[in-house]
Amino acid sequence: MDNKDLIQYILGVSDNAMILGQRLGELCGHGPNLETDIALTNISLDLFGQTRSYLQYAAKLQGGDTTEDDLAYLRKEHEYKNVLLVEQPNTDFAYVIGRQFLFDMYHLLFLQELSNSKDAQLRAIAAKSIKEVKYHVRFSGDWVKRLGDGTQESHDRMQAAIDALWVYTAELFKASATEEFAAQNGIGVALDKIKPEYHARVTELLSEATLTIPENPYFLSGGKQGVHSEHMGFLLSDFQYMQRTYPNMTW
Amino acid sequence: MTAQYAPHIDSELVAILESVSDPEIPVLTVLDLGVIREAILKDNTVHILLTPTYSGCPAMDVISEDLAAAFKAKGLETKIDLVLHPAWSTDWISQAGREKMQAYGIAPPLNETHDKQALLGDARLIACPQCKSTNTKLVSQFGSTACKALFKCEDCLEPFDYFKCLR
Numbered sequence: 001m002d003n004k005d006l007i008q009y010i011l012g013v014s015d016n017a018m019i020l021g022q023r024l025g026e027l028c029g030h031g032p033n034l035e036t037d038i039a040l041t042n043i044s045l046d047l048f049g050q051t052r053s054y055l056q057y058a059a060k061l062q063g064g065d066t067t068e069d070d071l072a073y074l075r076k077e078h079e080y081k082n083v084l085l086v087e088q089p090n091t092d093f094a095y096v097i098g099r100q101f102l103f104d105m106y107h108l109l110f111l112q113e114l115s116n117s118k119d120a121q122l123r124a125i126a127a128k129s130i131k132e133v134k135y136h137v138r139f140s141g142d143w144v145k146r147l148g149d150g151t152q153e154s155h156d157r158m159q160a161a162i163d164a165l166w167v168y169t170a171e172l173f174k175a176s177a178t179e180e181f182a183a184q185n186g187i188g189v190a191l192d193k194i195k196p197e198y199h200a201r202v203t204e205l206l207s208e209a210t211l212t213i214p215e216n217p218y219f220l221s222g223g224k225q226g227v228h229s230e231h232m233g234f235l236l237s238d239f240q241y242m243q244r245t246y247p248n249m250t251w
Numbered sequence: 252m253t254a255q256y257a258p259h260i261d262s263e264l265v266a267i268l269e270s271v272s273d274p275e276i277p278v279l280t281v282l283d284l285g286v287i288r289e290a291i292l293k294d295n296t297v298h299i300l301l302t303p304t305y306s307g308c309p310a311m312d313v314i315s316e317d318l319a320a321a322f323k324a325k326g327l328e329t330k331i332d333l334v335l336h337p338a339w340s341t342d343w344i345s346q347a348g349r350e351k352m353q354a355y356g357i358a359p360p361l362n363e364t365h366d367k368q369a370l371l372g373d374a375r376l377i378a379c380p381q382c383k384s385t386n387t388k389l390v391s392q393f394g395s396t397a398c399k400a401l402f403k404c405e406d407c408l409e410p411f412d413y414f415k416c417l418r
Binding site: 035036038039042043045046047048049050052053120121123124125127128129131132135138139142 | 303305306307308309335336337338339370371390391392393394395396397401415417418
């Protein structure tokens with residue numbers, strides 16, 4: 001696998017963390033109460049920290065003057081390769097928690113596999129991130145249970161969020177050409193390998209939360225190919241504002 | 252499996268390293284925290300390998316700057332490299348560091364099994380740093396920073412931070 005393919009693979013992985021981190025960051029000061037506000041922004045911080053590790057590595061592989069900031073801020077919409085799930089908006093707290101839980105569960109299983117990668121740096125980043133993501137899963141899983149098995153109102157809204165977000169989960173395991181190539185080379189994660197475990201764990205927790213997975217769902221995908229939902233452009237215009245307005249600014 | 256913390260530090264650098272503290276928990280030095288993997292003096296330059304605690308911890312940038320400033324005051328240059336592997340663990344916080352943390356009002360991390368029982372279950376194992384009672388209750392899994400959880404003591408009623416076990 002040459003550097004170009006490896007960089008593409010790393011960007012796909014880090015874009016998931018980065019775009020979800022941005023979504024959670026939007027909640028800073030807007031969480032339903034102080035504790036959840038702080039928790040969600042702490043998770044955002046973990047995801048941005050992981051993103052920096054990936055992007056510093058990708059920038060180093062790319063060489064020349066490329067920096068982590070160039071890779072984070074200066075791509076066009078179709079050059080971001082995150083899954084559609086993570087760019088979905090903060091519709092209400094149940095959506096925020098549902099999106100988080102459906103991603104966290106995948107993220108943990110994904111990182112556990114990535115920690116066996118043939119690439120030493122990806123292995124190191126994965127091993128470090130696992131420790132953080134374990135806490136994310138606990139947080140989002142607990143809230144899914146609390147809302148699902150709470151009042152009629154919280155149950156209905158949590159179920160509505162799961163119904164709306166479930167359509168994005170198949171994409172997590174639908175390997176792009178880059179992901180398939182990386183997996184064949186022992187660098188990337190074989191996504192079909194973690195799919196059964198994901199479904200088992202999600203089903204178990206949802207049933208504990210008295211929630212159900214929608215029957216006969218249809219699935220949406222495209223993010224991995226850079227074909228994003230209508231929400232992505234708005235997210236990026238916020239995310240890229242400083243670099244677009246003041247090119248090359250640094251903190 | 253957590254790696255052991257066995258840093259390689261030149262003895263003449265220890266005193267200077269001890270003068271640099273964590274910006275969030277100022278009673279802890281970088282040595283107490285266990286983030287210095289290596290510090291070697293070569294041709295007037297101190298080569299440091301630094302390990303981040305949490306990936307996104309903003310304190311790491313400040314610690315790097317503080318290290319550079321501390322050595323500069325002694326006429327030494329610094330070259331700092333971040334190393335991720337093996338990943339930092341709360342096991343690397345020194346015993347002295349744990350005691351200082353407790354005195355500062357932050358409950359130090361328990362071992363992994365007890366940590367899980369306290370954070371996931373309702374086990375009351377974490378001692379309040381104020382009154383030492385273990386009649387304490389989890390308020391939130393994330394406290395003032397990502398590395399801490401928020402607890403409340405049901406005896407003296409004080410809220411406090413608990414430094415979560417990370418390994």
